[in-house]
Amino acid sequence: MTVVSISMPDELADRIDEFADEHGYTGRSEVVREAARNLLGEFEDKRLEDRDLMAVVTVLFDYETTNVEEKMMHLRHENEALVAANFHSHVGDHHCMELFILEGRLDDISTFVGKVRATKDTLTVDYSVTPVDEVGPFA
Template sequence: MAVVSVSMPDSLLERLDEFSDEHGYTGRSEVVREAARNLLGEFEDKRLEDRKLIGVVTVLFNYETTSVEERMMQLRHEHEDLVASNVHNHVGDHYCMELFILEGTLADISTFVGKIRATRDTLSVDYSVIPVENVEETLAADSS
């Protein structure tokens, strides 16, 4: 098995060690391997391929980190055909939250989320996707 060196802040390393201990992992490597498998598998769901999807992405960051806000604006414009809506909110005393509503393919949404995750200094990136026809079926059932 290959050995890989990864840089991370001390606070994240401490959280990783605590998680490993609390959940019975044999060590950091096991946690990182599982996290990598989960991340790589997120967008490999065959049921979502070749379907129009709606995605919701939330990004939390410190408002004093203007580079994140600038990057969010850049991504919104770069992917204007994918971003159906975007909302910026202030949360607490020092944080901002960007909410993106996306409409597109799994590949497009995956690319967009990947670029957000690669943005330095984001505190949290969460997302969910659902096929458009599931939303339409739910709305039709609710109206009858």
């Protein structure tokens, strides 16, 4: 097995160690391996491939980290064909929320979400994906 060295804040390493202890993992390596498998498999849902999809991506970040807002603006412009709508809102006294509505294929949505997640200083990134062809007429 290949040994991989990664950097992370002490607080995150401590949380991983606590999680491993509480859930019966042999150590942090096992937790990180499982998390990596889950992340890599996240967009491998065969039921969503080759279908028209809608996705909602929600990003929360600190108001003071303007680099996040700038990166979100660049992503929006770089993905004009994918981004159907984009909203920015202030949350509380110190946070901002960026909301993206995407329309496209699974691989494009996956790439977009990956770029958002890779943006330094985001606090949370959440998303949902819905096949458009499953949306029926309203009664």
